[in-house]
Amino acid sequence: MRTTQIFYASSLYGAATLAAAIDSGAFATADRRLLLVANNSTTPETSPSLDRMPGFERLRGRFDGVLSWNETIAPFHPGGWSPRPDDIPLWERYLRMLWDLGDDRIELAVESIQVTPALSIAQLFPDAALDVYADGLMSYGPTRNKIDPLVGERVRRLFHLDLVPGLKPLLLAEFGAEPRVVPTEAFVKVIAELSDAVTDPAPEVEAGEEGGAEGGAAEGAAEGAALLLGQYLAALGIITPEEEEALHVRMVRGAVALGHRRIVFKPHPTAPASWTRTLEREAAALEAELTVLDRPLIAEVVYRRLRPALVAGCFSTALCTASTFYGIPVARIGTEPLLDRLTPYQNSNRIPLTIVDALLPDLAEGESGAPGEADETLRGLVSAVGFAMQPQIRPDLRPAAESYLGTHLNARTWRYFKRRRLTVLGLPGGIPVPRNATARRVVRQARRVARLVRG
DSSP states (O other): OOEEEEEEESSHHHHHHHHHHHHTTOSOOOSEEEEEEOOOSSSGGGSOOGGGSTTTHHHHTTSSEEEEHHHHHTTSOTTTOOOOGGGHHHHHHHHHHHTTOTTOEEEEEEEOTTSTTHHHHHHHSTTSEEEEEOOSGGGGSOOSSOOOHHHHTTEEEEEEEOSSTTOOOOTTGGGTOEEEEEOHHHHHHHHHHHHHHOOOOTTTEEEOTTTOOOHHHHHHHHTTOEEEEOOOGGGGTSSOHHHHHHHHHHHHHHHHHTTOOEEEEEOOTTSOHHHHHHHHHHHHHTTOEEEEEOSOOOHHHHHHHHOOSEEEESSOHHHHHHHHHHOOOEEEOSHHHHHHHOSSTTOTTHHHHHHHHHHSOBGGGTOOBOOOOOOHHHHHHHHHHHHHHOTTTOGGGHHHHHHHHHHHOSTTTGGGOOHHHHHHTTOTTSOOOOSSHHHHHHHHHHHHHHHHHHO
16 A cells, blocks of 8 residues: 655745754654745735745655645635534545545654644544644643543654753643654754745845945855844734834843844744834934844744844744754743733643743843753743643643742742742642631642633
8 A cells, every 4th residue: 555644844944843843853754745834924925935935846746745724625714614524525535636645554644733723634534643743932832722532542653853952841741742853954954955945035125224334245244143033923912013012122222232244134024014123223322233033034044144142032942953953052031921911821822932931041130052951841831831820631730830940939930930820730839728627628729620621
């Protein structure tokens, strides 16, 4: 029987991770390898899919064909469509015909299995062997939703980059998925291929009002600069657009305070253009030169091409790749207030935010450099936060959470927890339950209600 492997990706970063895994021999040989791409942006019609981004052609040769999920399910949006259970056999027959799969044995490798479209793809091939690869720091957190065991029990392996050496992912561990590290050297090699494919540097950096440089001169001027990463957190509802714009201004001020006079800002592709103009004015007032990246390049390609002297941001995964993979000094900013405001507590951004806040130097304090090490204290912190986020999915983490909270809860670490959350879960740091039987009964009822709301 012929074996066909289908690899699903929604970003060039994800496709690069898959390419590195394939190059390192993570997947057995197959008769065919197909890359299934999805554009999950709010308006896919106005933004390029990953197979149209600079450098993708260097990855295409690893696959026997490229398929489009958007075209397959049109006119539905990839992020909002899932099959009705009764329609799954019909859809599987349709996909096998459309993609010329016949009676092939299917093996799937997907990202973000907790949500569509990855979950939908896994459901449509119910007999397929299933691997998951993680796209960033979220892999170190617990699975964000309860997954149907008919899907979860099929997950064999979790492939992830070694972003925080010494830290083990919590994702999908409840199903016994085996964590597998994608070798750093393989990923860096793939990034080098993507970087070499960007042959025309002229449009890569757009000079700001004070920049004056164009084309290759712009890239030369940016080399050795401080690179600031925008995430567009306002689009996620974490902060307001005005607050995020102010956060970017603080990044500029922090970089200048460290002595950097050449600054490159890499905005999120969907961020408002007005933010760039605000930063240009701020840089001019500080007598610094600001340039803006105006091409959809992943951060790791930028590191290789511009060789920045500093990478600063809020809690982007790219901060960890900069330091761990490329040895670039890093700094974070604005993480503490976000820890307080991130809702609900089980928001999947909480673990990336916690890791970056705990390990990276604080730009607001005039610090930069390498992250701290992932020691037992950090592992305890991640386990405690992970349990507090998803106590029903990972009840096995309770002893680790109790141990950490019983010995490490102090003025510095309280930022990672909520007293009400600890109280409801009966963890150290919560409000002690009164000895009165009636009061205890009220507390137990409140906990049951909280569990029902979460469940």
